[in-house]
Amino acid sequence: MLFYKSVATFGRYLMLMRRTFSRPERMRMFFKQYIKEMSQQGVDSIGIVLLISFFIGAVICIQIKLNIESPWMPKFVTGYTTREIMLLEFSSSIMCLILAGKVGSNIASEIGTMRVTQQIDALEIMGVNSANYLILPKVLGMMTMMPVLVCFSIFSGFVGAYATAIIGHIITVDDLTLGLQHEFNEWYVWMGFIKSIFFAFVITSVSAFYGYTVEGGSVEVGKASTDSVVSSSVLILFSDVLLTQLLS
Amino acid sequence: MIEVKSLYKSFEDKEVLNDINCVFDNGKTNLIIGQSGSGKTVLMKCIVGLFRPTSGEVLYDGRDLVTMNKQEWKMLRREMGMLFQSAALFDSMTVLENVMFPLDMFSRDNYADRVKRAQFCLDRVNLLEAQQKYPDEISGGMQKRAAIARAIALNPKYLFCDEPNSGLDPKTSLVIDDLIHDITVEFNMTTIINTHDMNSVMGIGENILYIYEGHKEWQGSKDQIMSSTNERLNSFIFASDLFRKVKEANK
Structure with a gap:
Protein backbone atom coordinates (compact mmCIF):
# COMPACT_ATOMS: atom_id res chain seq x y z
CA MET A 1 0.00 0.00 0.00
CA LEU A 2 2.78 2.39 1.00
CA PHE A 3 4.76 1.39 -2.09
CA TYR A 4 1.74 1.98 -4.33
CA LYS A 5 1.15 5.38 -2.74
CA SER A 6 4.80 6.37 -3.16
CA VAL A 7 4.79 5.35 -6.83
CA ALA A 8 1.55 7.26 -7.40
CA THR A 9 2.98 10.38 -5.72
CA PHE A 10 6.18 10.12 -7.79
CA GLY A 11 4.06 9.77 -10.93
CA ARG A 12 2.11 12.91 -10.07
CA TYR A 13 5.40 14.71 -9.38
CA LEU A 14 6.72 13.73 -12.81
CA MET A 15 3.51 14.88 -14.49
CA LEU A 16 3.77 18.23 -12.73
CA MET A 17 7.41 18.56 -13.81
CA ARG A 18 6.38 17.81 -17.39
CA ARG A 19 3.95 20.72 -17.24
CA THR A 20 6.54 22.88 -15.50
CA PHE A 21 9.34 22.36 -17.99
CA SER A 22 7.56 23.65 -21.06
CA ARG A 23 8.13 26.82 -23.03
CA PRO A 24 6.86 29.89 -21.11
CA GLU A 25 3.84 31.67 -22.62
CA ARG A 26 5.59 35.04 -22.50
CA MET A 27 9.37 35.20 -22.10
CA ARG A 28 9.08 38.76 -20.78
CA MET A 29 6.84 37.60 -17.90
CA PHE A 30 9.07 34.59 -17.29
CA PHE A 31 12.23 36.69 -16.94
CA LYS A 32 10.41 39.10 -14.64
CA GLN A 33 9.45 36.20 -12.38
CA TYR A 34 12.90 34.62 -12.72
CA ILE A 35 14.67 37.77 -11.49
CA LYS A 36 12.12 38.13 -8.68
CA GLU A 37 12.67 34.55 -7.55
CA MET A 38 16.46 34.88 -7.69
CA SER A 39 16.09 37.81 -5.34
CA GLN A 40 13.46 36.24 -3.10
CA GLN A 41 14.96 32.76 -2.80
CA GLY A 42 18.64 33.51 -3.31
CA VAL A 43 19.59 37.06 -2.36
CA ASP A 44 17.31 36.99 0.69
CA SER A 45 19.11 33.84 1.89
CA ILE A 46 22.59 35.38 1.81
CA GLY A 47 22.27 36.71 5.36
CA ILE A 48 21.41 33.39 6.95
CA VAL A 49 24.05 31.58 4.86
CA LEU A 50 26.78 34.02 5.94
CA LEU A 51 25.74 33.87 9.60
CA ILE A 52 25.54 30.08 9.88
CA SER A 53 28.66 29.45 7.81
CA PHE A 54 30.69 31.94 9.84
CA PHE A 55 29.94 30.20 13.12
CA ILE A 56 30.23 26.68 11.72
CA GLY A 57 33.63 27.58 10.18
CA ALA A 58 34.75 28.91 13.54
CA VAL A 59 33.41 25.91 15.47
CA ILE A 60 35.00 23.37 13.09
CA CYS A 61 38.32 25.14 13.47
CA ILE A 62 38.10 25.12 17.28
CA GLN A 63 36.93 21.49 17.49
CA ILE A 64 39.62 20.19 15.16
CA LYS A 65 42.34 22.13 16.96
CA LEU A 66 41.25 20.99 20.43
CA ASN A 67 40.39 17.37 19.62
CA ILE A 68 43.13 16.22 17.32
CA GLU A 69 46.02 18.23 18.71
CA SER A 70 49.08 16.05 18.94
CA PRO A 71 52.82 16.58 18.61
CA TRP A 72 52.76 14.12 15.72
CA MET A 73 50.13 16.06 13.84
CA PRO A 74 51.30 18.84 11.46
CA LYS A 75 50.07 22.30 12.48
CA PHE A 76 48.29 22.90 9.19
CA VAL A 77 45.85 20.01 9.79
CA THR A 78 43.31 22.26 11.47
CA GLY A 79 43.07 24.64 8.51
CA TYR A 80 43.22 21.77 6.03
CA THR A 81 40.38 19.87 7.70
CA THR A 82 38.28 23.02 8.06
CA ARG A 83 38.66 23.67 4.34
CA GLU A 84 37.81 20.11 3.33
CA ILE A 85 34.70 20.00 5.52
CA MET A 86 33.48 23.37 4.28
CA LEU A 87 34.14 22.57 0.61
CA LEU A 88 33.01 18.98 0.51
CA GLU A 89 30.01 18.83 2.79
CA PHE A 90 28.98 21.86 4.78
CA SER A 91 28.69 24.56 2.11
CA SER A 92 26.98 22.31 -0.39
CA SER A 93 25.00 19.62 1.44
CA ILE A 94 24.39 20.88 4.99
CA MET A 95 23.73 24.41 3.77
CA CYS A 96 21.16 22.99 1.34
CA LEU A 97 19.52 21.12 4.19
CA ILE A 98 19.21 24.41 6.06
CA LEU A 99 17.89 26.15 2.95
CA ALA A 100 15.37 23.34 2.47
CA GLY A 101 13.81 24.61 5.70
CA LYS A 102 13.85 28.26 4.72
CA VAL A 103 13.22 28.20 0.97
CA GLY A 104 11.25 24.94 0.84
CA SER A 105 8.66 25.96 3.42
CA ASN A 106 8.41 29.38 1.79
CA ILE A 107 7.67 27.91 -1.64
CA ALA A 108 5.24 25.27 -0.38
CA SER A 109 3.25 27.74 1.71
CA GLU A 110 3.22 30.41 -1.02
CA ILE A 111 1.98 28.06 -3.75
CA GLY A 112 -0.30 26.21 -1.30
CA THR A 113 -1.97 29.46 -0.28
CA MET A 114 -2.41 30.37 -3.94
CA ARG A 115 -4.07 26.98 -4.44
CA VAL A 116 -6.55 27.27 -1.55
CA THR A 117 -7.42 30.90 -2.37
CA GLN A 118 -8.19 29.86 -5.98
CA GLN A 119 -5.40 32.02 -7.45
CA ILE A 120 -4.10 28.97 -9.33
CA ASP A 121 -7.61 28.26 -10.65
CA ALA A 122 -7.73 31.89 -11.81
CA LEU A 123 -4.49 31.38 -13.76
CA GLU A 124 -5.83 28.18 -15.33
CA ILE A 125 -9.09 29.86 -16.35
CA MET A 126 -7.10 32.61 -18.05
CA GLY A 127 -5.36 29.91 -20.09
CA VAL A 128 -2.02 30.28 -18.29
CA ASN A 129 0.02 27.13 -17.63
CA SER A 130 0.10 27.74 -13.87
CA ALA A 131 2.78 25.13 -13.16
CA ASN A 132 5.09 26.68 -15.73
CA TYR A 133 4.36 30.26 -14.63
CA LEU A 134 4.73 29.62 -10.90
CA ILE A 135 7.24 26.79 -10.55
CA LEU A 136 9.75 27.13 -13.40
CA PRO A 137 11.10 30.57 -12.34
CA LYS A 138 11.47 29.30 -8.76
CA VAL A 139 13.37 26.18 -9.82
CA LEU A 140 15.66 27.96 -12.29
CA GLY A 141 16.10 30.98 -10.00
CA MET A 142 17.25 28.82 -7.10
CA MET A 143 19.45 26.66 -9.34
CA THR A 144 21.14 29.85 -10.54
CA MET A 145 21.61 31.31 -7.08
CA MET A 146 22.67 28.19 -5.20
CA PRO A 147 26.31 28.12 -6.42
CA VAL A 148 26.54 31.78 -5.45
CA LEU A 149 25.28 30.90 -1.96
CA VAL A 150 27.83 28.07 -1.80
CA CYS A 151 30.60 30.60 -2.59
CA PHE A 152 29.34 32.91 0.15
CA SER A 153 29.16 29.98 2.56
CA ILE A 154 32.73 28.83 1.86
CA PHE A 155 34.04 32.36 2.15
CA SER A 156 32.13 33.04 5.36
CA GLY A 157 33.29 29.72 6.88
CA PHE A 158 36.90 30.68 6.23
CA VAL A 159 36.30 34.10 7.75
CA GLY A 160 34.90 32.32 10.83
CA ALA A 161 38.02 30.15 11.01
CA TYR A 162 40.24 33.22 10.75
CA ALA A 163 38.17 34.85 13.52
CA THR A 164 39.16 32.01 15.87
CA ALA A 165 42.76 32.62 14.95
CA ILE A 166 42.72 36.40 15.22
CA ILE A 167 40.27 36.90 18.09
CA GLY A 168 40.42 33.58 19.95
CA HIS A 169 44.13 32.84 19.34
CA ILE A 170 43.24 29.13 18.96
CA ILE A 171 45.62 28.79 16.05
CA THR A 172 48.08 31.12 14.35
CA VAL A 173 47.00 32.85 11.17
CA ASP A 174 50.01 31.42 9.33
CA ASP A 175 49.16 27.81 10.29
CA LEU A 176 45.56 28.31 9.30
CA THR A 177 46.51 29.88 5.97
CA LEU A 178 48.95 27.06 5.29
CA GLY A 179 46.23 24.51 6.04
CA LEU A 180 43.66 26.21 3.87
CA GLN A 181 46.10 26.22 0.95
CA HIS A 182 47.54 22.74 1.49
CA GLU A 183 47.01 20.42 -1.49
CA PHE A 184 44.04 22.38 -2.74
CA ASN A 185 41.98 20.40 -5.23
CA GLU A 186 39.87 22.68 -7.44
CA TRP A 187 37.51 19.82 -8.34
CA TYR A 188 36.13 19.87 -4.77
CA VAL A 189 34.73 23.34 -5.41
CA TRP A 190 33.09 22.19 -8.65
CA MET A 191 31.77 19.13 -6.85
CA GLY A 192 30.14 21.40 -4.29
CA PHE A 193 28.59 23.50 -7.07
CA ILE A 194 27.25 20.45 -8.92
CA LYS A 195 25.78 18.97 -5.75
CA SER A 196 24.23 22.27 -4.72
CA ILE A 197 22.60 22.78 -8.13
CA PHE A 198 21.06 19.33 -7.89
CA PHE A 199 19.89 19.99 -4.34
CA ALA A 200 18.43 23.35 -5.41
CA PHE A 201 16.33 21.48 -7.96
CA VAL A 202 15.21 18.98 -5.31
CA ILE A 203 14.28 21.68 -2.78
CA THR A 204 12.30 23.86 -5.17
CA SER A 205 10.57 21.16 -7.23
CA VAL A 206 9.58 19.00 -4.26
CA SER A 207 8.33 21.98 -2.25
CA ALA A 208 6.44 23.33 -5.25
CA PHE A 209 4.85 19.91 -5.76
CA TYR A 210 3.61 19.78 -2.17
CA GLY A 211 2.26 23.33 -2.39
CA TYR A 212 0.67 22.85 -5.81
CA THR A 213 -1.20 19.70 -4.79
CA VAL A 214 -2.66 21.05 -1.54
CA GLU A 215 -6.35 20.36 -1.02
CA GLY A 216 -8.27 22.00 1.80
CA GLY A 217 -7.41 25.03 3.91
CA SER A 218 -4.77 26.59 6.10
CA VAL A 219 -4.14 23.38 8.09
CA GLU A 220 -3.31 21.50 4.88
CA VAL A 221 -1.05 24.34 3.72
CA GLY A 222 0.86 24.08 7.00
CA LYS A 223 1.10 20.31 6.62
CA ALA A 224 2.28 20.64 3.03
CA SER A 225 4.94 23.07 4.16
CA THR A 226 6.21 20.63 6.82
CA ASP A 227 6.02 17.64 4.45
CA SER A 228 7.96 19.51 1.79
CA VAL A 229 10.81 20.25 4.21
CA VAL A 230 10.92 16.65 5.47
CA SER A 231 10.77 15.12 1.97
CA SER A 232 13.33 17.43 0.42
CA SER A 233 15.68 16.95 3.39
CA VAL A 234 15.47 13.16 3.12
CA LEU A 235 15.97 13.34 -0.65
CA ILE A 236 18.99 15.61 -0.20
CA LEU A 237 20.55 13.17 2.27
CA PHE A 238 19.96 10.18 -0.01
CA SER A 239 21.18 11.92 -3.13
CA ASP A 240 24.18 13.30 -1.24
CA VAL A 241 25.42 9.75 -0.73
CA LEU A 242 24.90 8.92 -4.40
CA LEU A 243 26.41 12.14 -5.74
CA THR A 244 29.41 11.96 -3.44
CA GLN A 245 30.08 8.39 -4.62
CA LEU A 246 29.55 9.42 -8.22
CA LEU A 247 31.64 12.60 -8.20
CA SER A 248 34.51 11.57 -5.93
CA MET B 1 -24.34 30.91 -26.13
CA ILE B 2 -23.37 27.94 -23.99
CA GLU B 3 -25.26 24.65 -24.25
CA VAL B 4 -24.94 21.80 -21.79
CA LYS B 5 -26.13 18.44 -23.12
CA SER B 6 -26.64 15.24 -21.08
CA LEU B 7 -23.92 16.14 -18.61
CA TYR B 8 -22.96 13.58 -15.98
CA LYS B 9 -20.23 13.91 -13.40
CA SER B 10 -19.18 11.35 -10.80
CA PHE B 11 -16.45 11.28 -8.21
CA GLU B 12 -15.46 7.63 -7.79
CA ASP B 13 -18.82 5.98 -7.03
CA LYS B 14 -20.70 9.14 -6.13
CA GLU B 15 -22.79 10.69 -8.89
CA VAL B 16 -22.83 14.47 -8.39
CA LEU B 17 -24.44 15.62 -11.66
CA ASN B 18 -27.12 13.62 -13.41
CA ASP B 19 -28.26 14.35 -16.98
CA ILE B 20 -28.02 18.15 -16.99
CA ASN B 21 -29.42 19.79 -20.14
CA CYS B 22 -29.62 23.55 -20.38
CA VAL B 23 -28.89 26.59 -22.53
CA PHE B 24 -27.28 29.82 -21.36
CA ASP B 25 -28.05 32.72 -23.69
CA ASN B 26 -25.92 35.61 -24.94
CA GLY B 27 -26.33 39.02 -23.37
CA LYS B 28 -28.26 37.58 -20.43
CA THR B 29 -27.40 36.98 -16.80
CA ASN B 30 -27.87 33.24 -16.39
CA LEU B 31 -28.08 32.01 -12.80
CA ILE B 32 -27.42 28.56 -11.39
CA ILE B 33 -29.09 28.21 -8.02
CA GLY B 34 -29.47 25.38 -5.55
CA GLN B 35 -28.82 24.35 -1.99
CA SER B 36 -25.31 23.80 -0.70
CA GLY B 37 -24.12 20.40 -1.92
CA SER B 38 -26.61 20.27 -4.78
CA GLY B 39 -23.82 20.22 -7.38
CA LYS B 40 -23.98 23.76 -8.75
CA THR B 41 -20.27 24.44 -8.16
CA VAL B 42 -19.38 21.12 -9.81
CA LEU B 43 -21.59 22.08 -12.76
CA MET B 44 -19.85 25.44 -13.02
CA LYS B 45 -16.42 23.77 -12.86
CA CYS B 46 -17.46 21.30 -15.57
CA ILE B 47 -18.64 24.17 -17.76
CA VAL B 48 -15.40 26.14 -17.39
CA GLY B 49 -13.25 23.03 -17.81
CA LEU B 50 -11.78 22.81 -14.30
CA PHE B 51 -13.49 19.39 -14.01
CA ARG B 52 -13.82 16.92 -16.87
CA PRO B 53 -17.40 15.61 -17.14
CA THR B 54 -17.90 11.85 -16.89
CA SER B 55 -20.02 12.15 -20.04
CA GLY B 56 -21.95 14.79 -21.95
CA GLU B 57 -21.23 17.90 -23.97
CA VAL B 58 -20.47 21.52 -23.13
CA LEU B 59 -20.88 23.58 -26.30
CA TYR B 60 -19.46 27.10 -26.55
CA ASP B 61 -21.20 28.50 -29.63
CA GLY B 62 -21.14 24.99 -31.06
CA ARG B 63 -17.56 24.12 -29.98
CA ASP B 64 -17.51 21.15 -27.62
CA LEU B 65 -15.21 21.79 -24.66
CA VAL B 66 -14.96 18.09 -23.80
CA THR B 67 -13.56 16.96 -27.15
CA MET B 68 -11.39 20.02 -27.84
CA ASN B 69 -7.65 19.58 -28.40
CA LYS B 70 -5.15 21.47 -26.24
CA GLN B 71 -4.73 24.36 -28.66
CA GLU B 72 -8.49 24.89 -29.10
CA TRP B 73 -8.96 24.72 -25.34
CA LYS B 74 -6.22 27.29 -24.83
CA MET B 75 -7.85 29.65 -27.31
CA LEU B 76 -11.27 29.17 -25.72
CA ARG B 77 -9.92 29.98 -22.28
CA ARG B 78 -8.81 33.35 -23.55
CA GLU B 79 -12.46 34.05 -24.35
CA MET B 80 -13.42 33.35 -20.73
CA GLY B 81 -13.38 35.57 -17.68
CA MET B 82 -14.09 34.32 -14.21
CA LEU B 83 -14.95 35.94 -10.92
CA PHE B 84 -14.16 33.63 -8.02
CA GLN B 85 -15.91 33.44 -4.66
CA SER B 86 -12.75 34.68 -2.94
CA ALA B 87 -11.99 37.17 -5.76
CA ALA B 88 -8.67 35.27 -6.19
CA LEU B 89 -6.63 38.40 -6.83
CA PHE B 90 -2.88 37.82 -6.88
CA PRO B 156 -14.21 37.91 -22.96
CA LYS B 157 -17.25 36.36 -24.64
CA TYR B 158 -18.11 34.31 -21.58
CA LEU B 159 -18.14 35.49 -17.97
CA PHE B 160 -18.45 33.10 -15.02
CA CYS B 161 -19.12 34.23 -11.48
CA ASP B 162 -18.92 31.83 -8.57
CA GLU B 163 -20.94 33.16 -5.63
CA PRO B 164 -20.07 36.79 -6.37
CA ASN B 165 -21.92 38.09 -3.31
CA SER B 166 -20.53 35.76 -0.71
CA GLY B 167 -19.21 37.67 2.28
CA LEU B 168 -20.63 40.99 1.12
CA ASP B 169 -23.25 43.19 2.78
CA PRO B 170 -26.65 43.52 0.98
CA LYS B 171 -25.89 46.97 -0.38
CA THR B 172 -22.51 46.00 -1.83
CA SER B 173 -24.10 42.82 -3.18
CA LEU B 174 -26.56 44.92 -5.16
CA VAL B 175 -23.70 47.02 -6.56
CA ILE B 176 -21.87 43.86 -7.69
CA ASP B 177 -25.07 42.34 -9.17
CA ASP B 178 -25.86 45.50 -11.11
CA LEU B 179 -22.29 45.76 -12.30
CA ILE B 180 -22.27 42.18 -13.61
CA HIS B 181 -25.63 42.70 -15.29
CA ASP B 182 -24.62 46.01 -16.90
CA ILE B 183 -21.32 44.58 -18.15
CA THR B 184 -23.11 41.53 -19.56
CA VAL B 185 -25.46 43.72 -21.59
CA GLU B 186 -22.80 46.26 -22.54
CA PHE B 187 -20.30 43.68 -23.86
CA ASN B 188 -22.96 41.18 -25.01
CA MET B 189 -21.39 38.37 -23.01
CA THR B 190 -22.78 35.01 -21.96
CA THR B 191 -22.71 35.31 -18.19
CA ILE B 192 -23.28 32.43 -15.80
CA ILE B 193 -23.58 33.19 -12.09
CA ASN B 194 -23.49 30.53 -9.44
CA THR B 195 -25.38 31.83 -6.41
CA HIS B 196 -27.75 31.12 -3.58
CA ASP B 197 -28.42 34.78 -2.91
CA MET B 198 -32.15 35.31 -3.44
CA ASN B 199 -31.70 39.06 -3.89
CA SER B 200 -29.58 38.29 -6.96
CA VAL B 201 -32.19 35.85 -8.23
CA MET B 202 -34.95 38.44 -7.97
CA GLY B 203 -32.75 41.30 -9.15
CA ILE B 204 -30.85 40.05 -12.20
CA GLY B 205 -32.12 36.50 -12.84
CA GLU B 206 -33.03 36.55 -16.52
CA ASN B 207 -32.50 32.83 -16.97
CA ILE B 208 -32.44 30.71 -13.80
CA LEU B 209 -31.44 27.07 -13.54
CA TYR B 210 -32.40 25.34 -10.30
CA ILE B 211 -30.28 22.30 -9.45
CA TYR B 212 -31.63 19.79 -6.94
CA GLU B 213 -29.49 16.85 -5.81
CA GLY B 214 -27.45 16.90 -9.02
CA HIS B 215 -30.24 17.16 -11.59
CA LYS B 216 -32.03 20.03 -13.29
CA GLU B 217 -35.22 20.61 -11.35
CA TRP B 218 -36.47 23.80 -12.94
CA GLN B 219 -35.48 26.49 -15.45
CA GLY B 220 -37.13 29.85 -16.06
CA SER B 221 -36.91 33.59 -15.44
CA LYS B 222 -37.28 35.61 -12.23
CA ASP B 223 -40.86 36.47 -13.21
CA GLN B 224 -41.78 32.82 -13.66
CA ILE B 225 -40.31 31.91 -10.27
CA MET B 226 -43.08 33.78 -8.45
CA SER B 227 -45.77 31.70 -10.10
CA SER B 228 -43.92 28.40 -10.10
CA THR B 229 -45.74 25.39 -8.67
CA ASN B 230 -42.57 23.32 -8.28
CA GLU B 231 -42.54 22.38 -4.60
CA ARG B 232 -38.79 21.87 -4.27
CA LEU B 233 -38.09 25.20 -5.93
CA ASN B 234 -40.65 26.96 -3.77
CA SER B 235 -39.32 25.49 -0.55
CA PHE B 236 -35.82 26.70 -1.58
CA ILE B 237 -36.80 30.16 -2.83
CA PHE B 238 -39.33 30.94 -0.16
CA ALA B 239 -37.36 29.52 2.75
CA SER B 240 -37.01 33.01 4.20
CA ASP B 241 -39.90 34.91 5.75
CA LEU B 242 -39.22 37.95 3.61
CA PHE B 243 -39.69 36.17 0.29
CA ARG B 244 -42.78 34.31 1.58
CA LYS B 245 -44.33 37.66 2.42
CA VAL B 246 -43.37 39.08 -0.97
CA LYS B 247 -45.07 36.12 -2.65
CA GLU B 248 -48.19 36.50 -0.54
CA ALA B 249 -48.28 40.22 -1.29
CA ASN B 250 -48.01 39.46 -5.01
CA LYS B 251 -51.02 37.18 -4.78
Missing part, protein backbone atom coordinates in the same frame (compact mmCIF):
# COMPACT_ATOMS: atom_id res chain seq x y z
CA ASP B 91 -1.84 39.20 -3.51
CA SER B 92 1.72 40.01 -4.56
CA MET B 93 0.45 42.42 -7.21
CA THR B 94 -1.30 45.79 -7.02
CA VAL B 95 -4.87 46.12 -8.27
CA LEU B 96 -3.60 47.62 -11.55
CA GLU B 97 -1.05 44.82 -11.99
CA ASN B 98 -3.78 42.26 -11.34
CA VAL B 99 -5.94 43.73 -14.09
CA MET B 100 -2.95 44.03 -16.40
CA PHE B 101 -1.92 40.41 -15.83
CA PRO B 102 -4.07 38.80 -18.56
CA LEU B 103 -3.07 41.62 -20.91
CA ASP B 104 0.63 41.13 -20.14
CA MET B 105 0.20 37.43 -20.80
CA PHE B 106 -1.85 37.42 -23.96
CA SER B 107 -2.11 40.89 -25.48
CA ARG B 108 0.30 42.05 -28.18
CA ASP B 109 -0.36 45.71 -27.32
CA ASN B 110 2.48 47.90 -26.09
CA TYR B 111 2.85 48.77 -22.41
CA ALA B 112 1.07 52.13 -22.64
CA ASP B 113 -1.94 50.56 -24.37
CA ARG B 114 -2.09 47.76 -21.82
CA VAL B 115 -2.09 50.25 -18.95
CA LYS B 116 -4.77 52.26 -20.74
CA ARG B 117 -6.96 49.19 -21.19
CA ALA B 118 -6.49 48.12 -17.54
CA GLN B 119 -7.37 51.61 -16.35
CA PHE B 120 -10.45 51.62 -18.58
CA CYS B 121 -11.60 48.36 -16.96
CA LEU B 122 -10.91 49.70 -13.48
CA ASP B 123 -12.77 52.88 -14.31
CA ARG B 124 -15.69 50.80 -15.55
CA VAL B 125 -15.99 49.21 -12.10
CA ASN B 126 -15.31 52.56 -10.35
CA LEU B 127 -12.02 51.47 -8.87
CA LEU B 128 -9.50 53.70 -10.60
CA GLU B 129 -8.55 55.42 -7.35
CA ALA B 130 -7.42 52.10 -5.81
CA GLN B 131 -5.21 51.03 -8.70
CA GLN B 132 -1.94 51.26 -6.75
CA LYS B 133 -3.26 49.43 -3.69
CA TYR B 134 -2.67 45.77 -2.86
CA PRO B 135 -5.65 43.41 -2.48
CA ASP B 136 -5.27 43.22 1.31
CA GLU B 137 -5.54 47.02 1.50
CA ILE B 138 -9.02 47.19 -0.03
CA SER B 139 -12.45 45.95 1.11
CA GLY B 140 -14.13 42.71 0.02
CA GLY B 141 -16.48 44.57 -2.33
CA MET B 142 -13.58 46.42 -3.92
CA GLN B 143 -11.72 43.14 -4.35
CA LYS B 144 -14.74 41.71 -6.18
CA ARG B 145 -14.87 44.78 -8.42
CA ALA B 146 -11.14 44.47 -9.13
CA ALA B 147 -11.69 40.79 -10.00
CA ILE B 148 -14.49 41.79 -12.39
CA ALA B 149 -12.15 44.32 -14.01
CA ARG B 150 -9.52 41.59 -14.42
CA ALA B 151 -12.12 39.20 -15.82
CA ILE B 152 -13.21 41.64 -18.53
CA ALA B 153 -9.70 42.91 -19.38
CA LEU B 154 -9.38 40.69 -22.46
CA ASN B 155 -12.93 41.46 -23.55
